[in-house]
Each structure stands twice: as structure tokens, then as C-alpha cells.
Amino acid sequence: MEESVSDVESTPLNPRKADSLKHNIDEPDLEEFRAKNEEEMRAHYVGTGSVEEFLDGLLPYRPRTNKRPPLPDNPFATLKEADSWVEAKVVDKFNEALKTHSLCPKLAFRRSQHRPHPKNTDETGQKIDGGFFRLSEAPDDGRPHWELQLVQAEFKGRKDKDKYDPFADGETPLFEPIAEVIEPSAETRTEVRGQIITYAEQVFAMQHRTFVFMLLVMGRRFRLIRWDRSGAIVTRAVDYYESPGPLCEFLWRISHVKPVALGLDPSATRLTPNSVEFETMTNIAKDTSRDLPYHAPRIIPPDYKLPEGYWFKYVREMFAESISNPEWLRYRLEVVCNGEIRSFLVGRPCFRARALAGRGTRGYVAYDVKGDRFVWLKDCWRASYDLLEKEGDILQRIRNECGADVSVPTVVCHGDVPLQATLTADWWEHKHPLSPDDGRPLPPSGPPPRRSSRITVPMKRKIPDDENEESNDEPAPNFRPDCPLRHHEHYRLVVEQVCMPLKNFLNGKQLVSITSDCVLTHGQVFEKLNILHRDISDSNILIHPKVIEGDGGLLIVWKGILADWEISKPVSTDVRIIARQPERTGTWHFLSINLINNTWKLVTVADELESLIYVLIYYAVRYLRSSLVSREDVARFLDDTYDAYSIQRGELFCGERKVRMVTNGTLSVYNARNASYDPIVFNSPMDKLINPILKGFRARYNVMQAQSLPTRRPPLATVRMANKVNSHKWIKGYLELCYGDSGWSGLQDKAGDRVPSGWESNRKPIPTRFGGPRS
Known part of the structure; x- marks a missing residue:
């Protein structure tokens, strides 16, 4: 397949995401995690x-x-002298004022x-x-109790003026009502x-929150912050004395x-220990009478x-493990599908x-009350744009077109949570309106968008009159390329399969x-x-044990399932295609070299197959016996x-060892003793x-390099080899x-986890100044 270039439909603008740090061999500490989150939230604040x-717009x-x-x-x-006090004294006096x-x-x-x-509650x-x-x-135990906080409060001293204020206030000179939030680059303020x-x-x-309010007190000043999955709305600093x-x-x-006005999700009901449903969960977790005691492949x-x-x-x-810690509360979650709750x-x-910013995906082993069974429930904030399909619709379409045996999750039900959407991007767009004639900035008109009495309802965005109309070649009517924030809607998807992680594979043959x-599944869908x-x-390649009817009776077999199709999309080679959302995600560790180093390129079959092979190599090296x-x-x-x-x-690129593995076409390790x-x-x-598959990808990169030089033409044999890595059949043949x-x-040959x-x-953590998008 011919590769096309587009500067709008791209690989992740910043593939080294905070969430991807969990894949690191060297688990990041809190400082690195905070730095990465701060980096990803840059330009995601609205003043x-x-x-x-x-208050009028967000807390009526x-x-x-x-x-x-x-x-x-x-x-x-x-608190008149609070600017000269240490932080602890500010908190004491503030608390006294609240009570008095x-x-x-x-x-x-x-x-x-x-x-x-303790670490088992908050690592x-x-x-x-x-x-x-x-x-x-x-x-009364002096712990944060994140599970119960309604509104957060953080205090900082102001003896050093604004040293610990994470924000600064600015204005757009032409339009007085707009307050710009400035993110100071000073190290301490960035850390805060x-x-x-x-x-x-x-x-x-x-x-289960739709948003969170925070009170930030700095000496004699305070700010209010409202966080959601799009970003944060921040007030000016005000002297409360x-x-x-x-x-x-x-x-x-x-x-x-009401609690809903503080961001508590009304579709998530907290269960109390004396409730019937709480007791049901306890009993189901202990009920061994319905257990199929073995799940490894075998003849029953x-x-x-x-x-x-x-x-x-x-x-x-x-x-049972998910309900073992009482500080992680139990909930009843609602999913609205086809008019049924x-x-x-x-x-x-x-x-x-x-x-914080993004889809905020959470996955649960859930008890299906109606079906009396365990299912997998995915709770997320999906990107909300006109041309994006819901994952449940994508999965059902895959099953309809590819047949019941295709290895993707089977949908039980799915749907958007009614009237739950992020609001921060709407505020940004309201405060930065564009002229319909020439696209130039205009002053804001009227008050900013408000929450309804139920939950966060965004400003209306155009939805096509005909949902079946083919409109992929037209710009998304609700996409503002200049807006750094994404619109999200709360979404839940329930599927039948409760799978095991890939690391549970039993041996190399099974991997x-x-x-x-x-x-095979990827090829069928394509x-x-x-x-x-x-x-x-690796998070999206899962193991699904299931019972099937064999020639000699019942068998337990393990199948690989390719999950999480939320950001999938049809292939297009049209360079005019418009991005359907400001950015998309991916996992740095398994992205192709091509996509890491060329953020403007379209994803191709070869890129996806390269990622699948990287997952295979990773798990083979980590869990199988080898010459290492x-x-x-x-x-x-x-790690390397x-x-x-x-x-x-000054830009972030793929690591040298990963590049060398592919360009050499061999799986090898550097020997420092012999260089x-x-x-x-x-x-x-x-x-x-x-190694044979790596040689195929080596040919691909040799061809790409030759094509970048007008005076060079790659050998025909190399071109033929390069074309093979666009073929599912070629890769599948080697695997079979x-x-x-x-x-x-x-x-x-499985040796357990071989990482100490x-x-x-x-290796030092990525400097945050290199983490942003490349132009």
C-alpha cells in the first residue's frame, strides 16, 4: 500500500504519554509521573x-x-498577615475561620x-x-481519603511571593473579559x-466523578480550579482578606x-455495607459452586x-480481589442502551x-445483575466529535462483517452516559470565538456555557442530519484546529469476555x-x-480461555483477542483528509519507528504489524529462557x-537500539566487553x-530511506521484500x-518474569521541554 503524507491526520503528537510510563522497565517515581502529567496538561487551562x-457558570x-x-x-x-506565614500556620488559621x-x-x-x-490503596x-x-x-485519621473527598484544598505559603503559585494572570488587551491563564516556567511553580x-x-x-473542584490557597490569596478530562478552568488569584x-x-x-453539582456521577450509585447489592457482591465473590476450577488449555x-x-x-x-480493599468503594454503574438501563x-x-487529561479509561470485572454473570466493563471519556464512531458500534460492525469467530470482544451493551460531557473545551472556544468570514478572533458574546442542574452539558455542536451519510472527506463541523483541548463524552462499554493479560501465556508456542x-483478526478487519x-x-492483546466442543468432547482453548478499537478508523490515502479530533493516543514502546520519527505520517498496515512484532519480541525476551x-x-x-x-x-525521536534492531534485521544485544x-x-x-520478519522490516526502512533521496533507487529485490511487510498473509505464514x-x-521455555x-x-527521564508536539 502506498504511504501518503498528511499534516493533519497524524501519529500521536506526543507518544510519550504519562499513562505509557507504566510500561517502563524502570517504574517511574512520583516526581517523574508528576512532571509528565504537568507536561501533558500544558495549554489545557482556561481562565x-x-x-x-x-461561580455563576460552574457552581449555580x-x-x-x-x-x-x-x-x-x-x-x-x-489572616491579615498570612503572606508572611509558613504554610502550616495558614492552614491552622484558615481552619479556625471556617469553624468560627x-x-x-x-x-x-x-x-x-x-x-x-498505605500502598495497597494509593501506590x-x-x-x-x-x-x-x-x-x-x-x-479523623489524618489521611486524604481520596474516595470520600468532595472538594479538594491545597495550601501554599507566600513568604516568597508567587514562588508556589502554579499560575499567573494575564489579559488579552483587546478584550477585557478574557483572562488568559499563564503557566510560569519557573521550576518550583511547574512542580506545584x-x-x-x-x-x-x-x-x-x-x-466516579465528572469533574472535581479544588480550592488553592496561597498565603492571603486563593484560586478556584475545576478539573475535567479536557483540562481545567482557573480563576484569577484574589486576596480574600x-x-x-x-x-x-x-x-x-x-x-x-446537590452532590451532582460538585461532580459526583449520578449514574454511579455508591453501595453501603447494609445494602442488598453490597451483600450480593460479597456473596458472589465467595461462591465457588459455579467455578470452572481450571482454565489452562486441556481436555475436560x-x-x-x-x-x-x-x-x-x-x-x-x-x-473478589477488586472488592477486597474497603477503601476502594463499591458502586452500581448504569449503562443506557437501546432505551434500557x-x-x-x-x-x-x-x-x-x-x-488526568484524556479518556481516563478504567476497566472492571463487573457483575451483570440482569445476566447473573461476570462481564468486563470499560468506563471512559471518549473523544466527542461528529465523525468518530463509538467503540461498541465498531465492534458490532466488525462482528457483522467478519463473522462470529473474529477475535474481538463481544458487546453486551454500550452507550453514552446521558448528559455527561466535559466543559473546559467549550469554555476555551467561547473565550476564543472566530469570525465566520475570515476566521479571525472575535470578542466573546454573552456568558460562558453553563452546567445544567444535572451534569456538565456542553454547548451544542453540529451533528449530521443523516447519520449514515458518508462524510469522511468533509471537515468535522465541530473541530476547531486551533483549540488545544478535546471534547469528551462519558461512555461505557460492556463485553462478554473477561480476559487475562498477555503475560499469562504458558510457553513460547502459545505466545x-x-x-x-x-x-489474523487485524487482517480480517482490514x-x-x-x-x-x-x-x-500489549495492553490490547489479551488471552481469552473458552470452552468449545471438540471431536472427543469439551475442550478449553486459549485464543488471542485484539481489544480496544476505540481509536480505529478507515484507511485513507487522501492527503486532504481532516483530523477528526485534535490528537490521538498510542503507546511509545510499541509504535513503529516510522510513526515515532515522522509524526505527520498516516498509519499503515506495515506500522501496525511492526507493533505486533514488537509486542512478541518484548514478551519473548522478558518471559522466555534465552541466551540472556x-x-x-x-x-x-x-530498557534500551x-x-x-x-x-x-531539540526533538524527541526513537531510541538508537530499537532502530539498530530493525536496520540490522537481527535480534541482538550490545556486548560492552567486546563493543x-x-x-x-x-x-x-x-x-x-x-529474525526473518525483522529482515522484512529492514527492507521497508531501506526503501523508505532510498525514496527520500531523489538520486537513489532501491534494488528491486529489496522493494519486493519491503512490500511483504504490508501483508498480513506474509507475517501470518511465518507465525503458522x-x-x-x-x-x-x-x-x-517460560521462565517467569526475568526483569528483577x-x-x-x-537512563535519565525525558526532559519535559522535549515532550511536546513537533511542528
Whole structure:
């Protein structure tokens, strides 16, 4: 397939995402995680003209029934000298003012700056200064209790002026109502931004929230922040001693509005220990009577009778583990599909994305109340643009076109959560309107978009009159190329298969088989629907055990499933095609070299197949016995090949070792003693698989390099070899030959995880100034 160039339909603008750090061999510490989150949130802040504008647009309430009583004096009089105090004293005096003047009468403020949660609850060990809680739930143990916080509060001293203020205030000179949020580049102020981002992210992780309010107090000044999956809306810094009214109004309102107005998701009902559904979850988690006790591939004994309504034991155990920690609360989640509301009971997510801005994907083993079974529930904030399909619709279309045996998840139900969408991008667009005639900036007209009484309703965006109309060649009517923020809608997808992660494969032969299943599926979808997945990674290649009818009775077989088709799209070679959203995601570690180094190129079949082979190599090296005897050598190879990067001309590019692996066409490791590269040998049929495929990709890159030089023409044999890596059939053929090789017989080649626990890399984290998009 001919590769086309487009500067709008691109690979990830910044493929080194915060969430992708979890793939690193050297697990990132909190400091690196915060720095990466801060980087990804740059230019994702929208300023407000005043606190009043913020409150009226984002925290409306009924002043007639909940009118704030007048205060006879300044409730913050005791904080007059707060700019000269240390942070702890500011918190003490602020807390005293809250209590003395009953500024927030229906909520309780609790401090938590000294004691984190244990690692099994919060692996990051973070400690926010305080938060506001319901009176009946206010904790007294000095911990943050992210699962219960309604509104967050962070304090900073101001003895060093604005050193700890993460933002600065500016104005667009022509239009007074627009307040620009400036992100100072000073190291300390940048660090504070990273800190408060991860505080908000932790609440999103442990609760079901549509947005989160945060009160940021710096000496005698305060800011209000509203976080959602698009970004954050931030007020100017206000001196609450000189002007106590705005802060008092905020505190009064958060105390008198309904929980939904504070960002609690009404479609997620928290279950109390005395509720029937809570007890149901406890009983189901303990019920072994329906367990199919083994799930490894095998023949089921003829005399064994499958339990009625059986499930695999590992699935029930995953569910039991998800409800074992009481600090991760249990919920009933609603999914609206075809006019029906389905209920699913969940505990702690088995998977969650580790970033604030973006889809915020969480995956649960859920109990299907109606179906009386375990299912997989995916909760995310999908990109909301006219030309984007919902993942459930994509999966159903794949099954309809490719047949019931195609290895993708089977949809139970799916749908957008009614009236739940991010609001920050709408505020940005309202404050930066364009002239319909020439696209030049205009002053904002009218008040900014407001929340409904139920939840975050965005400004209306055009939806095509005919949903079946082919419009991929037309610009998305609701896409503003100049807007750095994405619109998101809350979305839930429920599928039948509760799969195992790829690392659970039993041996090398099975790893080849699972990869082969996914290559076959990828090829079927491409041939039938002309769709590419565009997010190939190990997280999306799963193992699905299932019971089938064989010649001699029932069998348990393992199939590879290619999941997460959310950002898939039809292939186009039209360079005029317009991006359907501002950016898309991907996983740095498994992206093709082509897509990492050329962010303006379209994704091709060859790029996707290259990613699949990188996953195979990664898991073979990490879990199979090989000539890499030392576990440290395994870790170094994976770190150098998958985690590393290079910086050229101030830009971020693919690491040198990954490039060398492909350009040499061999799987090898650097030998520092001899300053040479030694082949990695598995002493199994795997040795006949990896190197021939790498040579095919070597030919592809040789052709691409030759084509970039007008005076060079690649040899015809090389061109023919390069064309093969665009073919699913060619890759599948090698995988099938390898799988059928007699050399696997009796071979027990899986050695467990060969990366030492706690291994640390000598490689420095990516400098954040290199993390942004390349022009």
C-alpha cells in the first residue's frame, strides 16, 4: 500500500504519554509521573474573568432558598498577615475561620498533609493538605481519603511571593473579559502544577466523578480550579482578606448544592455495607459452586459436569480481589442502551489510565445483575466529535462483517452516559470565538456555557442530519484546529469476555499462537472494513480461555483477542483528509519507528504489524529462557530497546537500539566487553521466526530511506521484500510455520518474569521541554 503524507491526520503528537510510563522497565517515581502529567496538561487551562463568572457558570445554586447570610465582620481578619506565614500556620488559621464563622456549615474540612494511605490503596503515597467532606463521612485519621473527598484544598505559603503559585494572570488587551491563564516556567511553580494535577487525578481514580473542584490557597490569596478530562478552568488569584466575598460565596455554595453539582456521577450509585447489592457482591465473590476450577488449555474429563451458569475461577477471583480493599468503594454503574438501563456492580478497577487529561479509561470485572454473570466493563471519556464512531458500534460492525469467530470482544451493551460531557473545551472556544468570514478572533458574546442542574452539558455542536451519510472527506463541523483541548463524552462499554493479560501465556508456542490470532483478526478487519486499529500494544492483546466442543468432547482453548478499537478508523490515502479530533493516543514502546520519527505520517498496515512484532519480541525476551542469562541483561535490553529515546535537533525521536534492531534485521544485544552485538538465541523455533520478519522490516526502512533521496533507487529485490511487510498473509505464514514446528515438543521455555524487581535504569527521564508536539 502506498504511504501518503498528511499534516493533519497524524501519529500521536506526543507518544510519550504519562499513562505509557507504566510500561517502563524502570517504574517511574512520583516526581517523574508528576512532571509528565504537568507536561501533558500544558495549554489545557482556561481562565475566567472573575470568581463570580466561575461561580455563576460552574457552581449555580438557588440563592432564594439558600441565601448566604451577611457577615458582620471580615471572617478572615485573623489572616491579615498570612503572606508572611509558613504554610502550616495558614492552614491552622484558615481552619479556625471556617469553624468560627460557619463558612461551610454542611461540610467538614479535614487536614491530611502528614499521613498518606498505605500502598495497597494509593501506590503514589500522596498527601494533599486537606479537603471538604460530608459531615457524616468526615474522617479523623489524618489521611486524604481520596474516595470520600468532595472538594479538594491545597495550601501554599507566600513568604516568597508567587514562588508556589502554579499560575499567573494575564489579559488579552483587546478584550477585557478574557483572562488568559499563564503557566510560569519557573521550576518550583511547574512542580506545584504537577502536584495539584496528580491530586485531582487521584480523586478521579478512586471515585466516579465528572469533574472535581479544588480550592488553592496561597498565603492571603486563593484560586478556584475545576478539573475535567479536557483540562481545567482557573480563576484569577484574589486576596480574600481584602475581598472576602468571593471565597465566602464559594464555601457557602459547595455546602448547599446537590452532590451532582460538585461532580459526583449520578449514574454511579455508591453501595453501603447494609445494602442488598453490597451483600450480593460479597456473596458472589465467595461462591465457588459455579467455578470452572481450571482454565489452562486441556481436555475436560468426560465425567466432569460443567456447573450451571459456570464461570472460570480466575474471573471470580479477579472480582473478589477488586472488592477486597474497603477503601476502594463499591458502586452500581448504569449503562443506557437501546432505551434500557442495565446495572452492573463494580469495585476497584483492574486497569486504569494514569493521567488526568484524556479518556481516563478504567476497566472492571463487573457483575451483570440482569445476566447473573461476570462481564468486563470499560468506563471512559471518549473523544466527542461528529465523525468518530463509538467503540461498541465498531465492534458490532466488525462482528457483522467478519463473522462470529473474529477475535474481538463481544458487546453486551454500550452507550453514552446521558448528559455527561466535559466543559473546559467549550469554555476555551467561547473565550476564543472566530469570525465566520475570515476566521479571525472575535470578542466573546454573552456568558460562558453553563452546567445544567444535572451534569456538565456542553454547548451544542453540529451533528449530521443523516447519520449514515458518508462524510469522511468533509471537515468535522465541530473541530476547531486551533483549540488545544478535546471534547469528551462519558461512555461505557460492556463485553462478554473477561480476559487475562498477555503475560499469562504458558510457553513460547502459545505466545506465537496468540500473536497469530491477533494478526489474523487485524487482517480480517482490514480486508472487510478497511479499518486499522491504530493503538497496537500489549495492553490490547489479551488471552481469552473458552470452552468449545471438540471431536472427543469439551475442550478449553486459549485464543488471542485484539481489544480496544476505540481509536480505529478507515484507511485513507487522501492527503486532504481532516483530523477528526485534535490528537490521538498510542503507546511509545510499541509504535513503529516510522510513526515515532515522522509524526505527520498516516498509519499503515506495515506500522501496525511492526507493533505486533514488537509486542512478541518484548514478551519473548522478558518471559522466555534465552541466551540472556543475567536478569539484569534482560532488563537493560528491554530498557534500551523499548523505553529509550534520542534527542535530535531539540526533538524527541526513537531510541538508537530499537532502530539498530530493525536496520540490522537481527535480534541482538550490545556486548560492552567486546563493543559488539551478540544475537539473542532462544534455542527454540522462535529463532526461526523473529529474525526473518525483522529482515522484512529492514527492507521497508531501506526503501523508505532510498525514496527520500531523489538520486537513489532501491534494488528491486529489496522493494519486493519491503512490500511483504504490508501483508498480513506474509507475517501470518511465518507465525503458522513457527507454531507448527516440531521443535516445541516437550519444551518448557517460560521462565517467569526475568526483569528483577525494583530494577533501576541509568537512563535519565525525558526532559519535559522535549515532550511536546513537533511542528
